[in-house]
Amino acid sequence: MTQKDIINNCPLCGSRPSAVLTREIRGGLSRRVYHCGKCDLGILENGTRAEAEKFYKKAYREQHSHKVNAGAATKELFDAYLPFQGDRLKLLRPYFGKSKTLIEVGCSSGMFLYHAKKEVGKVIGVDYDAGSAAYAAKVCGCKTYGTDITKTPIPKGSADIVCAFQTLEHVNDPVSFLKTLGAYAKPGGIVAIEVPNLYDALRSLYDLPNYHTFYFHDAHPWYFSGKSLTKAMKKAGFVGTLHYLQDYNVLNHLHWADVDAPKQGGVAQLAAPRLPLRAGASKASRTDVTNLLQKFDADYKRLLSKHRLTSNLFFVGKKTR
Template structure:
């Protein structure tokens, strides 16, 4: 197994690096592992995908890979089904976006997939643009009247003066080889006073950090993710950008999902026991995880200085 000489985020030396797991879901080569840096608390894949492997994966393989993880209910191979499957996710995210939608604004979503976040925003009068490298989704979104580009670089080439009030990406940053450069490129397209709002997995996911379920450990650490950020490591990354920022906690998956993981060692239990448990129990469980910091999701908000 290859060993990293230093942390790719903070450059701490080999003495600060340790193996998290050699179980990298989707790595047919069995040549990779995930490491933890004790200096900045980030988890990272080493060695990572080459640029050629990454381009091939996202252009042709990503939807099938996600379908293998989420099952048919996730809708990764059927665009209309993807819209329906993600409506609860869209509603959950709106609490983060609502403060920045009080008037008509220019919105860019990086990694818009089926466009499920953008259609209601466009219908409300906001001017929406998408970035989506996927061949499955990009034509679908374009066909529904929202301009879509394959990459940020393509957008900047075709519309060099494009500027946005709000830039969104959800579970994208952990897929990016250079997350600092990725965010800096977005800051360059952000209007003064504008925000970047994003979600990522939390490395302190309770199925791993609290319950330590072996089947989840083999499922969680994905070849598609160069990074898994914790609160400290995400704060470290955002502080280096030189702009105002904050990190919030959230919990996507419910008690029913966790019970199925504990009982059956597999995903797919979302809402399974909700009628018996009741909404109050499910919400109390989520809030307890959020308070403890052992929740599954982190939300980053970056404000570009120069506006209100």
């Protein structure tokens, strides 16, 4: 098999999918995303990158960060995402403990490690972006490495928990990446993975042509569903539990549903929705409308989870070999 043959084949079953999910991706780029119907995986045309590490060290930040000053962007990312680690922490808390070691691969500026460190004996961060890894080490007071995990001195079989959030969809070979994570876990250890969901409601429940192309991204060679993520985990030697997590709130979704365009306000929309209430309005009316909206948001997120239409998938896998 030549590199060219490998590129558009399904990394889970090896078949060459012909079904096409889209011919255009974010930024108006003409790229196809194929769909393996057998595995339920989206595959970006020519999406794999032979020199992934080199790419992420430079090009990714240049192409996808809106900040020219990478140092400022690192702190900004940390501050922006620090408050929104609750779902991850809640799902992993049963495995935490003061005698435990946790490794996060793709740790970015350390927004998850910052919280995890308070509940776990030892945390270690790894990220291709050396600047982000250095920032994470400083703010979390832990060891980090700005390189591929296989190039670090971290001993294999040494971690109770290895996690990678919003990372698997970027890697060249998802099953081999998962096997590598597993190699750093102890026997019976946990590997936790979070990825965007192919069936995100904004793409699959609502008919929003702009969101549909916005969803597919040239930095994401793979688009996992619950089925394909479970299959990838199983192939890499993990059994476990799949969770459906919704990040953006209901006001963000209603905005997209209304105008099929991104809503201003960025990551603040990961928080519970807030209304611009007049200070002079009665306290009872402000409380009632706030409670109504927050109940709606919670009910909406439960509905998305029930129908498997959330923004993210979260798999907690136990090492079986």
